């Protein structure tokens with residue numbers, strides 16, 4: 001059974017269009033004009049038990065709308081959707097017991113209650129037996145290192161402390177599927193690492209399936225072997241992060257340092273038959289931009305450079321951030 005099975009999933013919104021000026025406003029009172037926005041446009045997404053999937057896309061790509069359909073908040077306009085084998089919207093009551101949700105901006109903890117009391121309330125909501133709760137939550141609390149926070153009211157916690165408690169709260173009923181929206185936003189590096197370690201641990205121990213939306217690609221790099229990229233409501237890419245890098249990072253940059261000044265004209269002359277352009281940083285250092293990133297080309301370049309007094313060579317990999325922002329900027333046109 002798939003944890004998530006979405007076929008041709010679509011969501012459109014009908015919004016009211018206002019006409020300009022006073023006359024327009026007056027007309028709007030009598031005859032309304034509508035436009036239709038296709039927020040999610042026929043996506044196919046199959047997620048298997050135990051997968052950790054990063055769901056990314058530029059602002060307005062349709063991520064939140066997808067998550068809202070997957071969690072039963074919104075009803076799809078068309079398409080087929082089963083999550084944990086259920087229709088999330090129609091079977092909402094039964095369905096919510098099988099998922100965990102952590103949305104950075106929204107809290108599931110009671111502000112004035114001690115953390116522990118919120119957990120106990122959730123235990124009752126989800127009808128978790130006492131012995132199961134004690135054993136399982138003891139483990140969760142230990143991994144998240146929140147034992148000292150349990151008696152404090154939620155409103156007195158720092159953001160990092162609260163986020164860890166939110167994660168623990170999402171695990172009270174030990175859901176097989178977890179939705180995370182920007183789980184590390186605003187957290188310092190150490191807490192970020194702790195949160196990631198916790199998620200890996202839950203995935204290892206319980207086989208928890210995780211769908212993660214984030215603008216922080218280092219979350220994806222640390223956690224997800226699979227990344228799904230959305231653009232204007234459609235899936236632009238679905239595969240591994242390595243493949244994404246390989247497919248889009250056509251460029252490679254090689255920084256070369258020399259023992260004496262070397263002009264870019266000389267460098268261009270020496271490498272004229274290679275697909276390379278040179279940028280001079282200062283007389284002793286230049287950067288070669290290779291239009292194809294393969295290793296053979298780098299070796300040919302290095303061979304040509306023997307004509308110069310080279311003191312250092314450094315290959316700069318394009319960062320995932322750079323690649324992804326380039327894909328967002330180019331969108332479907334270059335997919």
Ligand SMILES: Nc1ncnc2c1ncn2[C@@H]1O[C@H](COP(=O)(O)OP(=O)(O)OP(=O)(O)O)[C@@H](O)[C@H]1O
Pocket residue numbers: 013014015037038039057058059060061062063064065066
């Ligand atoms: N309730 C709504 N009514 C009308 N349009 C909507 C509604 N919700 C979302 N949209 C539109 O649907 C598109 C996708 O929005 P969505 O919030 O899903 O994107 P997103 O990828 O989550 O963006 P962000 O990263 O900014 O949260 C946008 O054009 C948005 O304006």
